Amino acid sequence: MGITVKAVCYKSKLLSNNESPLMLRVTKDRKRKYVSLGICRITKKLYLYSEMP
Numbered sequence: 001m002g003i004t005v006k007a008v009c010y011k012s013k014l015l016s017n018n019e020s021p022l023m024l025r026v027t028k029d030r031k032r033k034y035v036s037l038g039i040c041r042i043t044k045k046l047y048l049y050s051e052m053p
Helices: none
Strands: 003-009 019-028 031-042
Touching (some): 003 031
Antiparallel strands (some): 003 019, 019 031
């Protein structure tokens, strides 16, 4: 029964200001729980060829 804690950049949830929240992933008994750190990371916006300025 080990507990694993890892800091992850939660890229699947992009906020309205193009930032990704940094979260702690706590795993215990193969069950994951995400805890927000209240810190965000700016991500680069990827353009499709049809959307390029």
